Amino acid sequence: MLKIGDFARLSQVPVKTLRYYDDLGLITAAHVDSFTGYRYYSVEQLPRLYRLLALKDLGFSLEQIARILNEGITHEQLRGMLMFKRAEAEVRLKEEQDRMARIEARLRNIELEDNVPDYDVALKTIQPILVAACRIRIPANDMVPALLGRAFTETYDHIRAHGGKELEPCMALWHTTADTYTDEDAEAVVPISRGLPESDRVKVYELAGGTFASAVHHGDFAEFTQLHPALLRWIEANSYRIAGPSREVYVQHDTREPQNSVTEVQYPVEKG
Amino acid sequence: MLKIGDFARLSQVPVKTLRYYDDLGLITAAHVDSFTGYRYYSVEQLPRLYRLLALKDLGFSLEQIARILNEGITHEQLRGMLMFKRAEAEVRLKEEQDRMARIEARLRNIELEDNVPDYDVALKTIQPILVAACRIRIPANDMVPALLGRAFTETYDHIRAHGGKELEPCMALWHTTADTYTDEDAEAVVPISRGLPESDRVKVYELAGGTFASAVHHGDFAEFTQLHPALLRWIEANSYRIAGPSREVYVQHDTREPQNSVTEVQYPVEKG
DNA sequence: CTTGACTCTCCCGCTGCGGGAGACCGTAGA
DNA sequence: TCTACGGTCTCCCGCAGCGGGAGAGTCAAG
Numbered sequence: 001m002l003k004i005g006d007f008a009r010l011s012q013v014p015v016k017t018l019r020y021y022d023d024l025g026l027i028t029a030a031h032v033d034s035f036t037g038y039r040y041y042s043v044e045q046l047p048r049l050y051r052l053l054a055l056k057d058l059g060f061s062l063e064q065i066a067r068i069l070n071e072g073i074t075h076e077q078l079r080g081m082l083m084f085k086r087a088e089a090e091v092r093l094k095e096e097q098d099r100m101a102r103i104e105a106r107l108r109n110i111e112l113e114d115n116v117p118d119y120d121v122a123l124k125t126i127q128p129i130l131v132a133a134c135r136i137r138i139p140a141n142d143m144v145p146a147l148l149g150r151a152f153t154e155t156y157d158h159i160r161a162h163g164g165k166e167l168e169p170c171m172a173l174w175h176t177t178a179d180t181y182t183d184e185d186a187e188a189v190v191p192i193s194r195g196l197p198e199s200d201r202v203k204v205y206e207l208a209g210g211t212f213a214s215a216v217h218h219g220d221f222a223e224f225t226q227l228h229p230a231l232l233r234w235i236e237a238n239s240y241r242i243a244g245p246s247r248e249v250y251v252q253h254d255t256r257e258p259q260n261s262v263t264e265v266q267y268p269v270e271k272g
Numbered sequence: 273m274l275k276i277g278d279f280a281r282l283s284q285v286p287v288k289t290l291r292y293y294d295d296l297g298l299i300t301a302a303h304v305d306s307f308t309g310y311r312y313y314s315v316e317q318l319p320r321l322y323r324l325l326a327l328k329d330l331g332f333s334l335e336q337i338a339r340i341l342n343e344g345i346t347h348e349q350l351r352g353m354l355m356f357k358r359a360e361a362e363v364r365l366k367e368e369q370d371r372m373a374r375i376e377a378r379l380r381n382i383e384l385e386d387n388v389p390d391y392d393v394a395l396k397t398i399q400p401i402l403v404a405a406c407r408i409r410i411p412a413n414d415m416v417p418a419l420l421g422r423a424f425t426e427t428y429d430h431i432r433a434h435g436g437k438e439l440e441p442c443m444a445l446w447h448t449t450a451d452t453y454t455d456e457d458a459e460a461v462v463p464i465s466r467g468l469p470e471s472d473r474v475k476v477y478e479l480a481g482g483t484f485a486s487a488v489h490h491g492d493f494a495e496f497t498q499l500h501p502a503l504l505r506w507i508e509a510n511s512y513r514i515a516g517p518s519r520e521v522y523v524q525h526d527t528r529e530p531q532n533s534v535t536e537v538q539y540p541v542e543k544g
Numbered sequence: 545c546t547t548g549a550c551t552c553t554c555c556c557g558c559t560g561c562g563g564g565a566g567a568c569c570g571t572a573g574a
Numbered sequence: 575t576c577t578a579c580g581g582t583c584t585c586c587c588g589c590a591g592c593g594g595g596a597g598a599g600t601c602a603a604g
Contacts, residue, residue: 003601005550010523012396015551020592036600037552043524043534046488047392054392058375062591079382086375093368096361103330103358110351120319120326124284216318251282252315262315277581287582292561308569309583334560 001031007041011049026052026066059085098238105237119215119227121234126266128209130195132159132166133173134202135187144184148172151188158202159192167191171249178228178246187245212266213240216251220258227265240269273303279313283321298324298338331357370510377509391487391499393506398538400481402467404431404438405445406474407459416456420444423460430474431464439463443521450500450518459517484538485512488523492531499537512541 008015021027022039027049029039048069055065060081068078134151138144152170159166168191175185189207196204213235215227228246235242245268252262280287293299294311299321301311320341327337332353340350406423410416424442431438440463447457461479470476485507487499500518507514517540524534 003550012394014593016593017591019552038600039551044490044532046523046534046536047490050394050486050488051392053394057371057394058378059371075382079379082375082379082382086372086379089368089372089375093365093372096365096368099329099331100358100361100365103354103361106330107351107354107358110347110354120323122284122322122325122329214322216322218316218319251318260316262318264318275581286562288562289560291583310569311582 001040001042004029004039004041007045010043011046013049013053021049021052021062024062024066026062026069058082059089101238105234108237109233119217119230121213121215121231123269124212124214124266126209126212128206129167129191130193130204131189131191131207132164132196132202132204133187133189133207134158135173135175135185138184138186139182141181141184144186148186148188151186152190155188155190155202158199159190159196162196164196165193167193169249169251171247173245173247175245178225178232189247208244208268210243210268211270212247213269214264214266216262216264218262220261227263231265231267235267235269239272241272242267243270244268273312273314276301276311276313279317282315283318285321285325293321293324293334296334296338298334298341330354331361374510377506380509381505391489391502393485393487393503395541396484396486396538398481398484400478401439401463402465402476403461403463403479404436404468404474404476405459405461405479406430407445407447407457410456410458411454413453413456416458420458420460423458424462427460427462427474430471431462431468434468436468437465439465441521441523443519445517445519447517450504461519480516480540482515482540483542484519485541486536486538488534488536490534492533499535503537503539507539507541511544513544514539515542516540 002010004015004018008018011018018027018041019039022029027041027045030042030045031040032038033040052065052069055068056062060068064081067073068081073081132155134155136147136151138147156166170188170190173187173189175187176183191207192204198204213231215231215234217227231246247266249264249266250261251264252260254260274282276287276290280290283290290299290313291311294301299313299317302314302317303312304310305312324337324341327340328334332340336353339345340353345353404427406427408419408423410419428438442460442462445459445461447459448455463479464476468476485503487503487506489499503518519538521536521538522533523536524532526532
């Protein structure tokens with residue numbers, strides 16, 4: 001019979017841990033002095049303890065180990081649990097690899113450019129919403145504000161003319177890529193609460209949801225175009241694929257105080 | 273100004289989490305109504321929140337993020353922290369890979385042999401100890417008990433003859449591999465508390481410590497030889513290398529009750 | 545008999561929240 | 575104007591697997 005300290009030295013498991021396992025009923029002391037409360041272990045309990053450690057090493061929780069050790073598990077069940085654990089380990093492995101890739105990307109990013117406007121990209125899932133939208137062609141880049149503004153006005157007018165109600169926030173969809181500066185294909189989109197009749201210019205449909213890579217800019221409106229390259233780099237670095245038109249969400253926009261405007265750019269992405 | 277629920281919907285971060293970040297001073301609500309206690313957020317706080325999420329994704333703890341966000345960190349410092357994080361991620365990555373390998377090995381083990389005596393192998397570090405030891409040659413396998421027994425007797429006699437004191441437990445070192453059955457090279461080793469003179473047959477030295485793969489057998493002494501192949505398979509499967517003679521530690525050994533004997537087999541190993 | 549090393553049982557703390565209780569608060573419909 | 579109902583507030587507990595420490599009792603050697 002060994003005192004807990006001896007058993008701890010023998011097994012290389014801390015005393016605290018042995019007591020914890022005893023409390024959980026994993027490795028119950030072979031004998032407990034009913035007067036002093038001292039735990040006494042037998043060397044014959046070593047195999048069980050090592051089995052516990054081996055299972056812990058494989059990634060099982062103490063609760064699962066308790067079931068395996070106490071309710072003598074069959075061979076086939078153990079195989080099933082191991083395969084499940086393998087799947088879990090694969091997921092964690094992939095997570096770690098992705099994290100590594102993100103860190104690497106960030107480090108490369110820092111080394112490439114000394115100035116770090118460095119927008120932070122988040123992955124988010126967005127629900128589908130009902131919208132009214134007006135799609136337009138913009139021949140030259142300097143006409144974007146005027147033409148897009150007119151498209152929004154047109155859409156808002158249409159909504160009100162049919163007794164609809166617009167929701168916040170409005171957004172622009174870009175069907176041409178960010179490096180297109182002539183003949184751009186854009187869409188002024190306004191979320192609405194319920195269905196409306198369409199017109200020749202203003203369409204009503206459900207804007208698809210899904211997974212989006214998103215980044216937010218706060219401050220002068222003109223600068224936020226840097227968001228697009230930042231997002232594209234992130235998508236590239238994290239091996240996603242662009243799965244549709246990008247969105248510029250005008251979370252807060254006040255033409256009189258442009259330094260307070262907040263814009264979110266979203267790219268729909270798929271793994272791959 | 274947004275109520276916490278609106279800000280939560282906008283950012284896709286749960287309300288509970290936002291409150292938690294507020295408590296920690298990570299994302300303090302832009303305004304708190306001093307009467308109702310309601311938190312009001314501004315959309316301009318979105319970039320900070322996304323920066324937080326990005327840093328969390330990279331593996332930083334909230335405490336570290338607090339330092340990065342609040343005490344505006346320099347470019348160079350961030351680079352250092354990222355490289356540190358990369359090192360940490362590499363370690364975790366390797367751990368996961370090792371765990372995967374262990375699970376795979378275990379699964380293969382199960383498929384190979386239907387009977388699962390299945391000893392559980394643990395990695396432990398062992399401290400160097402002072403020993404008295406008698407090394408012998410054993411011509412044939414069936415002479416092991418007799419010759420090894422005589423070597424132990426010789427060693428114990430030597431210790432007592434010089435007024436020394438033996439410690440528990442004694443062990444045998446095997447300088448020939450486990451699949452050697454003729455002309456085996458073994459050593460009866462007894463730990464002692466302090467130095468002794470040597471003799472022609474009994475040597476006194478410090479037995480090296482290090483990392484050992486260890487497994488324990490409880491029960492009939494004859495069966496425990498299965499431990500060796502089990503350990504060798506484990507060492508192979510986990511890509512370790514044997515770094516010296518194996519040890520059989522007689523943790524508990526009673527010739528009158530062999531079913532109660534407990535034996536631990538240890539192989540010194542190195543990574544690689 | 546005394547010391548010093550062990551051992552016992554609480555209880556708190558860690559991380560990053562989630563769940564729930566009980567009490568306000570705010571707004572839209574009858 | 576009253577009344578729902580949903581949003582928000584502040585606690586407090588729980589999680590997994592122990593580690594640290596307090597305060598009290600035990601054991602073995604000198």
